[in-house]
Amino acid sequence: MKTVKRINELQTLLGEFRAAGKTIGLVPTMGALHEGHASLVDRSVAENDVTVVSIFLNPTQFNDKSDLERYPRTLEADCALLEKHGTTIAFAPSVEEVYPEPDTRVFSYPPTDSVMEGAMRPGHFNGVCQIVSKLFAYVEPDNAYFGEKDYQQIAVIRRMVDDLGMGVNIVPCPVIREENGLARSSRNTLLTKDEHDIAPNIYRIMKESKELYPAHPVDVVHDYVVEKINAVDGLEVQYFSIVDGDTLADVHSWDEAESVVGCITVYCGATPIRLIDHIRYK
Amino acid sequence: MKTVKRINELQTLLGEFRAAGKTIGLVPTMGALHEGHASLVDRSVAENDVTVVSIFLNPTQFNDKSDLERYPRTLEADCALLEKHGTTIAFAPSVEEVYPEPDTRVFSYPPTDSVMEGAMRPGHFNGVCQIVSKLFAYVEPDNAYFGEKDYQQIAVIRRMVDDLGMGVNIVPCPVIREENGLARSSRNTLLTKDEHDIAPNIYRIMKESKELYPAHPVDVVHDYVVEKINAVDGLEVQYFSIVDGDTLADVHSWDEAESVVGCITVYCGATPIRLIDHIRYK
Numbered sequence: 370m371k372t373v374k375r376i377n378e379l380q381t382l383l384g385e386f387r388a389a390g391k392t393i394g395l396v397p398t399m400g401a402l403h404e405g406h407a408s409l410v411d412r413s414v415a416e417n418d419v420t421v422v423s424i425f426l427n428p429t430q431f432n433d434k435s436d437l438e439r440y441p442r443t444l445e446a447d448c449a450l451l452e453k454h455g456t457t458i459a460f461a462p463s464v465e466e467v468y469p470e471p472d473t474r475v476f477s478y479p480p481t482d483s484v485m486e487g488a489m490r491p492g493h494f495n496g497v498c499q500i501v502s503k504l505f506a507y508v509e510p511d512n513a514y515f516g517e518k519d520y521q522q523i524a525v526i527r528r529m530v531d532d533l534g535m536g537v538n539i540v541p542c543p544v545i546r547e548e549n550g551l552a553r554s555s556r557n558t559l560l561t562k563d564e565h566d567i568a569p570n571i572y573r574i575m576k577e578s579k580e581l582y583p584a585h586p587v588d589v590v591h592d593y594v595v596e597k598i599n600a601v602d603g604l605e606v607q608y609f610s611i612v613d614g615d616t617l618a619d620v621h622s623w624d625e626a627e628s629v630v631g632c633i634t635v636y637c638g639a640t641p642i643r644l645i646d647h648i649r650y651k
Numbered sequence: 652m653k654t655v656k657r658i659n660e661l662q663t664l665l666g667e668f669r670a671a672g673k674t675i676g677l678v679p680t681m682g683a684l685h686e687g688h689a690s691l692v693d694r695s696v697a698e699n700d701v702t703v704v705s706i707f708l709n710p711t712q713f714n715d716k717s718d719l720e721r722y723p724r725t726l727e728a729d730c731a732l733l734e735k736h737g738t739t740i741a742f743a744p745s746v747e748e749v750y751p752e753p754d755t756r757v758f759s760y761p762p763t764d765s766v767m768e769g770a771m772r773p774g775h776f777n778g779v780c781q782i783v784s785k786l787f788a789y790v791e792p793d794n795a796y797f798g799e800k801d802y803q804q805i806a807v808i809r810r811m812v813d814d815l816g817m818g819v820n821i822v823p824c825p826v827i828r829e830e831n832g833l834a835r836s837s838r839n840t841l842l843t844k845d846e847h848d849i850a851p852n853i854y855r856i857m858k859e860s861k862e863l864y865p866a867h868p869v870d871v872v873h874d875y876v877v878e879k880i881n882a883v884d885g886l887e888v889q890y891f892s893i894v895d896g897d898t899l900a901d902v903h904s905w906d907e908a909e910s911v912v913g914c915i916t917v918y919c920g921a922t923p924i925r926l927i928d929h930i931r932y933k
Contacts (some may be wrong), residue, residue, distance in 0.1 A: 390669075470814045473759040474758065476755065476756060477752075478752065502815070503815055503816055507816045533788045534785055535789075536789065
């Protein structure tokens with residue numbers, strides 16, 4: 370595995386691979402890698418000749434500076450994990466390398482980027498589009514791998530790729546969970562032992578709510594999830610939205626869309642830590 | 652030559668070429684092709700395995716709707732010229748194909764994009780960055796060819812490519828002129844016979860001004876050009892700026908920059924038609 374910090378060096382390496390007709394997979398990450406990321410790398414390694422994993426804690430997608438400051442940083446362990454999983458190139462640029470100029474680009478894909486996390490974290494998806502469009506420009510990948518844990522992120526990136534006509538295939542990969550059902554997330558390391566014990570209730574209750582589908586209406590399922598989770602000491606739902614799985618527009622009946630997904634964000638513990646998850650009803 | 656209207660079809664074709672290790676040159680145009688464009692195509696054909704020429708009258712770079720409306724449209728003749736010059740793919744998409752969503756991206760590279768044409772045509776270079784970044788995303792070219800006639804445009808595109816870390820080599824190509832010295836431009840077809848006769852005075856007077864360099868100061872050269880051109884009946888200088896050839900910041904002495912270029916825009920005739928040109932002093 371090569372570890373590269375400069376865009377020029379990355380492009381020289383990739384140019385050689387491309388001239389040899391090799392396919393390129395990209396796994397964009399912000400570091401603090403866990404089994405979820407490893408599953409993306411495994412998939413890319415299986416499906417491409419060359420796998421590039423970027424490690425870049427992108428400041429423009431953090432609307433909350435304290436969230437950025439406490440985000441875990443584990444570069445050495447990250448590189449060891451990537452090497453073990455067959456990564457060809459780990460790309461870990463500096464902020465100055467990625468943003469030589471302030472990024473003034475505005476991406477706007479309502480309702481996909483304006484609801485849920487878009488509403489709670491103003492500017493978040495704009496920052497995501499900024500960094501992902503840059504990474505796609507550097508790497509020009511054939512395939513790019515994203516975890517479905519960030520369900521809305523994938524939907525927004527799909528809109529951007531369609532809008533800009535980028536020749537990259539977006540590959541959504543299933544959520545990786547702990548045995549207790551908690552979705553793997555870099556932020557989980559910020560949970561105390563007690564918080565970590567109550568967090569699995571989120572997914573457990575969402576799974577229970579699937580038994581209400583399709584017999585009960587959307588609002589009953591919605592209220593079931595919110596009330597049950599809020600009843601757990603230490604958990605508080607920020608939002609739970611039942612939406613069209615493609616556009617992320619709210620649905621009010623199960624027939625309204627071809628796919629229907631429930632997306633949730635829950636405050637966990639005293640700090641608190643925001644945990645996100647989702648479940649597919651249809 | 653293949654003529655292609657859809658991005659998907661373009662990318663399928665290019666994917667096959669790329670898998671075979673072929674290099675790709677791109678010549679972005681707005682149609683109404685003339686010898687200047689032909690020289691770009693010739694250069695791309697000489698330097699790449701595959702040449703893509705885009706023909707797209709990009710609405711987002713026209714701040715003046717009447718300018719867009721009267722811009723010449725000659726698709727059939729354009730395709731004949733491109734085929735003759737060895738183009739591999741002519742890409743002529745619809746506005747809906749390129750802008751399935753309104754393009755809300757803001758590109759900002761002062762002073763390069765804010766002076767001269769940037770000041771006279773608000774939003775113009777933002778539209779240029781929007782379309783060029785999209786074309787680069789569709790084609791992922793190794794090399795892209797632009798006429799130096801639009802000197803400022805190349806400087807802005809270089810800034811964008813550096814900023815976004817795009818792996819494309821920008822190739823500036825010399826201005827192609829008529830025998831009388833008038834820079835070839837699609838807008839020249841809008842000139843009356845009389846206007847066409849007086850327009851060559853622009854470049855003639857700029858060339859004369861080179862004889863004043865470096866003995867005379869910048870402001871003397873500036874005033875010489877403006878006064879001489881304004882003295883021609885039917886010509887009126889909109890601006891003449893003597894600038895750093897890279898950043899396009901104004902220079903006040905010849906020593907201020909490594910390269911110094913004079914950029915001019917002149918109103919010609921009664922309609923009037925805006926003609927742009929430039930000259931390198933240093």
